[in-house]
Amino acid sequence: MIFKFEDKILKFLKENIAVVALFAAIIINFIIRYSLRDFTNSDLSNPLTSWYNELKATGGFAGLGHQLNDCSYNLPYLTLIAFFTYLPVNPADAFKVSSGIFDFIQAFAVAWFVFDITNKNRNKAILSFIIAISSPIVLLNSAGWGQCDSIYTAFAIFALIYLNREKFLVSFILLGISFGFKLQAIFVLPFFVYYYFTKRKFSILYFGIIPIVMEILSLPAVIAGRGFLDVFRIYLSQTDWYPKMSMNYPTFWNLLNNEYTISSADTYVIMKTMAVMTPILIIGCFMFSWIYNNIEINTTNMIYMTFVCVMTCVEFLPGMHERYGYTAEILLIVMMFISWKVIPLVLAQLLILITTYGNFLFDQLVNFTTMAWLNAIVYFATMIYITYEMVIVSEKKGKN
Known part of the structure; x- marks a missing residue:
């Protein structure tokens, strides 16, 4: 025989299984990510931590004024690293936590898209969020590797969402932010070109928003002494890096x-x-x-x-x-x-x-x-x- 309070608890859990699963998945994710806090690799120690150390030794944001050793990442991400130098945290933790935050933002973008696709099915949106934050690729990329792929991908997904909603200015601003963090954002650009060509709902000038946003994100480095066009030169050099x-x-x-x-x-x-x-x-x-x-x-x-x-x-x-x-x-x-x-x-x-x-x-x-x-x-x-x-x-x- 089951107690009444047990029956009420089980009934509540069953009626709210999606929300319960969401909170359980978030807790489990935090446990997994915490367990990987000491996991290191060659990319995390060199170059990421070495760039952190170089920026810290040269004055944080002031250090953005010169080219870092063996650095192929763009100025917006280096600005984020410069910000880390002012925090009383281990640099590896800073890389992993910041990417982890964007894992959840990215998962929210996925859930938003799924919510639209499934005619506002809340349970499917929640399930997609759980899968997006729990994917082994996502966990290893940020919590293990300390990489920032969730940052540019999150902004790229949001750019697609706002393009779908025909909020073109917001969409291209978000795409510009995505470009600012990783050149691989260019993989989604062909679709934006196709959308422009076939739908004809915005001017080609909207594509000019992308470099403007990249430049705005690079202002701390420009103020520190980097060239106005360095944000673009870095990507041009990356093609043969x-x-x-x-x-x-x-x-x-x-x-x-x-x-x-x-x-x-x-x-x-x-x-x-x-x-x-x-x-x-x-x-x-x-x-x-x-x-x-x-x-x-x-x-x-x-x-x-x-x-x-x-x-x-x-x-x-x-x-x-x-x-x-x-x-x-x-x-x-x-x-x-x-x-x-x-x-x-x-x-x-x-x-x-x-x-x-x-x-x-x-x-x-x-x-x-x-x-x-x-x-x-x-x-x-x-x-x-x-x-x-x-x-x-x-x-x-x-x-x-």
Whole structure:
């Protein structure tokens, strides 16, 4: 026989299971993140902590006035690091906590998108939030690695949300912030160009907001002595910062040769132009098919189209790191709530990314040729699925 107070508690938990699960997931997340506080790696110790130490030694914000040693990150993120130097905290903790905060902001953006896609289904939005903060990729990236991929991705997702709501000024400001923190925000830019070309609802001048926002975010460094155009020069130099066809991510180019050759500078010089042009050509073909088939840019198709752009860039561009698939992984979480059929592809992509993370963080031996085959299969399977959903399924719905 159950006591009345037990019955009331269990009834309450059942009636509010989504909210209970949310709070439980948040608590568990804090426990996991705290347990990883002492986990370190080569990126966290050098360059991140070394940049922190260099800025602290040169006066915090004042230190932004000179180029840091071996620094390929842009001025807005370095400004954030300079801010850390004034806090009475361990630099590794500062990196992990700041990225962790944006993990939750990013999860909120995912939940917002899912809320819109599922006709304001609160429970599905909460579940998407839980998945977004609990993904092994998200946890390892911020709590383990101390990286900032959730920062630029969060702003990119919010930019898409406001683009979908036709709040174009806000959308481009958010996209500019995303660009300010990571060049990889450029992976979502092709969709914004496509939206401009097909919808014709805002002027091309809106794209000029992106560099203006980047410059505003860089003002502390400019005031400290950096050049007015340094925020853009850094990204231009980044394109050749890693002169290799592949950087620990099993791209299409790993199918052509072994890891040693594909990682050589000589191969990069020969293949660079082809590797840069290939994703442009593929994305262009997709866009042509969308226009030819009169594909509507609704909320669901916006996610599909953006994913196509991001994943194609990651799969075919040279010099791709394992972390560059981060935004695609977050978009896949949203896609799970469009259709359960995409879940196997989500899990496959997650396992590929986990393996590459393991290679860097835990010295896991990886056969990159095999992984490249698996990644190519997952990529093409996902593209076929998206094309089917956007062209065939939408056409059937239109006839009905």
